[in-house]
Amino acid sequence: MLKDKWSRLVRSSALGSFIDALLRGFGQIVFCNNPLIGLIILIGFIDSPISGLLALLSSTIAILTAILTKTERYLIKSGLFGCSGALIGFVFAFYLPLNWQLIPALVLSGILSALLIKLLIRNLSIKVNLPVLSIPFVLVTWLGLLSLRHIPTSPTMLDNLPGFLISGQIEQLLAPLLPESISTIFHTISAIFFQYSVFIGMLCLLGLILHSRISTVFGIAGGVIGITLFSLFTPGGEYASKLTVGFNCALISIALGGFFITLTWQSTLYALFAVFTGGVVGMALVNLLGLVNIPALAASFNLVTLLFLFILGKAPSKISSVGLKLVPLAWVDKPETYSNWNLLVNMKRINQQVRLSLPFYGIWYVSRGNNRKPTHSGASAYAWDFIVLNERKKLFRGTGTDNKDYYSFGLPVLAPAPGKVAKVTDSAPDNTPPIANWEQSWGNYVIIDHGNDEFSEISHLKQHSIVVREGDEVDRGQLIGNCGNSGLSMASHIHYQLQKASSLGADSMPAKFHNYKIHKSFTKITVMEEGRPKEKELVSNSLSDGS
Template identity: 30%
Template sequence: MNDKIQKICQENPYFDFAETVFSTYGKILFSNSYASSFCFLLATFFNVKIGLFALLGNVLANLFAQLLGVHKGYLKAGVFGINGVFTGIAIAQTFILSTKMALIFVLTIFLLTILVIVFLRLFKYWDFPVLTVPFLFAFWAMNLGFFRLKSTEETISEVGSLVTIPYLNDIFEAFSSALFQHNWLSGILVLVGIFLVSRINFFYAIWGFILGLVFYFILNDSLDGFLATSIPLNSILTSLAVGGFFVVHSKENFIFTTYIVLVACFLTGLFDTLLGIYGIPAYVASFNATVILALLALKSDLLPQRKLNIISVPLYLIDNPEAHQKWWQEVLEYEKSQKTVLSLPFWGEWKVTQAHFDSETHKGLDGYALDFKIVDFDDNTYQGLGLNLTDYYCFQRPVSAPADGVIVAVENDIADNPIGTVNKVKNWGNYVIIDHENGEFSEISHFFQGSIKVEEGDKVKRGEILGLCGNSGNSPEPHIHFQLQKGDKVGSETIEGKFSNYIEDKEKIAEGIPTKGSLVKNGSVS
């Protein structure tokens, strides 16, 4: 359905503009669903005057933005339309309908459009959403400049009690406040629209309302007057925004959101008091301030998002909470997956003498490591008595780069050990670390002293000779130690490394991990 509509929009600019205006309604409460847009649009029309002004504000804001040459993507994101809708509703509620008011309304929407552009530019650097900050500034300016045209705030008459359960219609009325309404039918449409697109959003809408209710009751020892405050409006919007829209939903974020919503409730009283001095309604001031503060904290370098498991969503990926969870899961799976295509770091056939988590040296953070030696038909690693380094088949054999990359660390001056002795002070011996420029690094150890041909900063290709196999470091006899790791330092945490296109015990392997005791060699180097 959406694909067909998008195709029509591409072919017809008028239909495209109408679609932008219509879809804006869903985005008011963080939804990209047309069903939600319909519910929220209808919810504004329980008072025709308010519904018309909301629609007119939406149309004019998008029209002015289009005439000013604003990129289509910003219009589709709904940022102009959302602020236009809120401005239209607020003006319809606050000012007397007249020719003067109509003129001022148009000028206010134009000012709003300029403010949206300005805030888009200011917030782009921090990857912050504009939210409804432009609406607040534009509406406050109109309030202060044209207070003589103000009337008593518009109210919507009750439609009657829905059921006999006490307070239920009051609960629905609280949710209608998300669209600056005071009508339980509007509240039902708001909840239906939220539920249709996201169960997570629905949960956070309910949770935001409960937190606002509890906060008000604790401070006042009564719920009288709760609906007359802007606490329901700000607590619900803040809970929706932080709970799963701008931040990935998780157990940790649920706790974070709870505190943030309570902060929004606190700031609501502050803004109501300060702005009330000038007779200006605070509306969504605390919602905007709290969400921006929360995102500022999350996107700063001081707060470890990953450690806390509270992950902010980049604005270009904004969708719905379920999609954000899926995105983050894919990020984690990608990070766990191996990105480097590895070849065995040698020429010819070698034996796997130690595998992953196979010995005292291959354990813990160093567990994903492999050791290789060359053996003869009798499975010996040496000829003769094996008393000298030169008796060992792999001694001074070429060691090659397992994949393309940049050399980031080299040790080339450690003496080779006599057979049967080890150097535990210089445990890694002579080594090379290659940065594969994808977050993964290869570390190869125990080179022959002075044999390493590469230096830090050199670029290497798969199969290129790095040096010769030796017996330096913690090595009683010549062998190659290989590990794929997370960092560029010797001894960094290892990760499971699979090799591609190799032969193990005469069987072709497309991708796998060589097993202990098997004979392995590269299939072909590309």
């Protein structure tokens, strides 16, 4: 119930949405995209209040930059921007004297990190299918530390601080009560936030346990391996360097231990190999960057994690055969959600009863396939978007600021199979491109009941174009309306999903279409008896295009 109330607050209030993104940013530091976990972690900083305040400031700046630069809401909600900003604040508080000159630098760094995240999403996540991780934080922080290397050490804002703002008071109480080995583990976890605090480590570990037991086990194991490797190969090395290697290994272990890769015994071995690699790379970076007095931060975590994910992404079919399967970035949540993702996909092999035809005449382009954020995720994970392109692969003529410019606008939309019309909405206005209607996200739609708890949902239809009514019986290929640009749509297209109930936004289900063609060129056409259209394919309905 509390979760539902929070969700309603976030949806109805700009301030609630902002606080949600802020808290998710703190949680995302340890791969917990959850505001409650972020709050738990933030509470830990009563033992390091100045660091917490600077992290809040930098995180706020990064999120505001994302909002002002019109970043998609789901990306802001993902916690990426808040996470990077918070980490910058932690590092500045740890490595630099707290002078007033620090504040403008912190604000500028927050802005730069947000812009760099947007750049990397376009060029790394979308094009190469690799996560951004904390690359922006590392690069921007290195730049900031180099720029502020000669910042005056006095006077500082720490002079005459009230007692409750002094760091480490809880640490002084807790640390002597614990064995050194246990304290080191908590310090390793807290070092992720650039703190050496048993209390912060405890609360972070509590948050991890509440969010994901699997991530907790991998995180502790990775951290222990990291600090053990450091102790073996660098006896007498600095404690801070040991913790740096340890927390980088912990993050590698969490990332590859069921977060970005399906959890199997093979992927567990792969993650362990990556952790050992991360330990070696981490020690090398600590020593190398130490020569120029620059901290290694989370560099080895980013390098090793991206390298191991890139290797898997280069040969997905081969690695799948040996039990290694990347989780699509659109699915990334926590290991428990898809700990057996490969089995989940196999279990969801198409088991539909209804034989579906594509809901249009002619050749259409699959602009968005299954499991693609933001709109094809969660309940709508198994949806498709279809558009029409010209021979130059353009979806509109002219400027594209009028719906009539779009080749798909107004084209017939067909019933994909026989059934009874369950629900109809026809009154939503068509948007002026590229503006979308967030209030009526489904726009005009038709839901058809095919029996066997299978329902077709077809949305974003043209206003007042729907020619069927609730209760009507429809046949395969019967006209139901025209393609439009209503609802959460920036350009004319058809949204289709097969779902489990007649309610709007019900859980979608894996679906396949029958008797359609894939057009690879004018002469190279593949006829599919059944299949699932893939993103970027040109497809036509064999039964409805006159062939």
